[in-house]
Amino acid sequence: MASKKTKLIFGGVGALVLLIVFGLAFGGAKDEDSSFSWDTVAKGDIRETISASGEIRAKTQINIGTSVAGEIKAIHVKDGQNVAAGDLLVTIDxxxxxxxxxxxxxxxxxxxxxxxxxxxxxxxxxxxxxxxxxxxxxxxxxxxxxxxxxxxxxxxxxxxxxxxxxxxxxxxxxxxxxxxxxxATLRAPISGRVTSLKAEKGETAIPGMSNVSGALLMIISDMSEMQAEIKVNESEVVRTKVGQTAQVSVESLPGKVFQGRVIEVATGTEKTGSDANLYKVKVVLSGQRADLDNLRPGMSTRAVILTQEAKNVLRVPLQAVLEREGSLEEAQKQGLLAPTNRNIVLLFKDGKALERPVDVGIANTQYFELKSGLAEGDKVLTGPIRKLKELKDKAPASLRARSDSELAKTKESKK
CATH class of the missing domain: 1.10.287.470 (Helix hairpin bin)
Structure with missing residues (x-):
């Protein structure tokens, strides 16, 4: 049996080990927390996109109504049936x-x-x-x-x-x-498909607006060209142009992506709620005929539009770019009546954070295109964002051991 002295020695060693472990854990974490995350300015590609939701629509949709009132004696088509221009649709008394x-x-x-x-x-x-x-x-x-x-x-x-x-x-x-x-004999004005049949034999057809019961009898859609009609926010529609490429996913067809092209950008707004202004953007879809035939007007969809692309340009992380309010003197030099915000980053050099104004271009979900203000290889602070906003020019700073890019690669390799 070990002596009491031996037990005390082993006990002291164990306590020392525990103190070292806790010291490394809490002391190291504290040091790490007091440091700033960072990354380097490097070259790469940037694809700027916007995303918006909407619905699938046919190239042309015709609401079939009547200009004479009367009892519906016969309906000669079924929902989903293809019709040719001139085909008999409805007979009214x-x-x-x-x-x-x-x-x-x-x-x-x-x-x-x-x-x-x-x-x-x-x-x-x-x-x-x-x-x-x-x-x-x-x-x-x-x-x-x-x-x-x-x-x-x-x-x-x-x-x-x-x-x-x-x-x-x-x-x-x-x-x-x-x-x-x-x-009193209604015929198809265009070739297409009956995509909505709202009338029944024996009902009374009445002239009037399509939202009045009995006025809208059916809808015929030209399914030869399918479109996604999406609603884009006012802050993004200025970057949307006819001819831009797009990718469209449909909620009813998970995993399927349709290629598209913007063919129309509305100039008028659609009010939604009290503040939001939304603009209709039409995207024509392409793909295999069998896939396009699975689409139905009214299906929920989401589109991603490629607005701009820049290859092999300098990039700076989004979180590194901060806004600072300009001075009144700068505004007066520019002929402005009030100060405007300017973009800056905090450059790490010689143990200090140096404020540098930058000119940025297009952006994706990770990076801004850097047009001027920094050079390739420069280290910029990326977080924590609260500490960055409070950090003053030329204030001392310390960096974490690895950059954001290195941490992301490590995380990706573990997957």
């Missing part, structure tokens, strides 16, 4: 329209007969007026009789003109009835 048209035809015939009768009366009155005019010149009729004949002729002309106008009015009414009857 025509009996009432036919009766109205027959009545209009009868009224028109009567108006034409009246016009013919009044035309004959007008001709007789004109002939009589001509005879009275000749007799008056010979002094064989009085002025009073001549004036009465003149008034009778003028009245006959007015009556005939009124009859002609009545004929024209009733003829136009009949043509409107015929047009309404023709529109």
């Amino acid at each position: 025509q009996e009432r329209l036919k009766q109205s048209m027959a009545q209009a035809q009868s009224i028109l015939d009567g108006a034409r007969q009246d016009a013919a009768r009044l035309e004959a009366a007008m001709r007789r009155s004109r002939e009589s007026y001509s005879r009275y005019e000749a007799l008056r010149k010979q002094g064989l009729v009085s002025d009073e009789d001549f004036q009465q004949q003149k008034l009778a002729m003028e009245s006959a002309v007015l009556s005939y003109n009124s009859a002609k106008a009545n004929v024209a009015q009733n003829d136009a009414n009949l043509k409107a009835m015929q047009d309404g009857l023709s529109k």
Whole structure:
């Protein structure tokens, strides 16, 4: 059995070891926490993108409604059916329209007969007026009789003109009835697919806006070209241009990515809530026909648009770039009425943090393009962000053992 002295020796050694371990753990961590994370300015590629959500839409979508009211007698298509331009879609009850048209035809015939009768009366009155005019010149009729004949002729002309106008009015009414009857049979205006069938046989179709029940009967979509219609925030739409490439993912088709191209950028905004201004951007999709045929209008989608790209340029980490408010003197030199913010980084050199103004360009999720202000290989402080904001120019600083890039490579290799 070990002596009491031996136990005390081993106990002291153990306590010393524990103190060393705790000292390294807590003391080292404290030293590390007091240091700044950092990285170096290096060259690389930057692809600036914007992301936005929206929905899938067909190239053309036509809302099929009616301009005449009536009971739906037959629906000749099904939801999802492909149709050609001119194909029969819906038949609306025509009996009432036919009766109205027959009545209009009868009224028109009567108006034409009246016009013919009044035309004959007008001709007789004109002939009589001509005879009275000749007799008056010979002094064989009085002025009073001549004036009465003149008034009778003028009245006959007015009556005939009124009859002609009545004929024209009733003829136009009949043509409107015929047009309404023709529109009681609805045909496809374009070739495409029935993507929404909202009507049922026996319901009443009514003219009006598409948001009124019974007005929108179906939607036909031209599926030959599929598009993603996304809504881009006002802060990003200024970087969106027609012709930019895009990649589009659809929530209903996980893992599938469609290539695309921006074909339209709206100039008007869409208000969402009280503050957000969103702009519609249309992206035409390309890919295998079988994949495009799986798309349906209204599917939720998310698009990533490549706005700019720079290859082999100097890059600085996003978190290294800080904003500092400019001075009033600088603003006055630039002809401005108020100071503007400027971008700076904290360069590490000779144990100190040196404030350096920088000019940056495009950015991705990790880096800014560095246009001026630093050189390749310069060390810049990247965090902690709270400490960076409080750090003054030329203040002493210490760096952590490894850079952000080295830590990221180590983490990636462990995966």
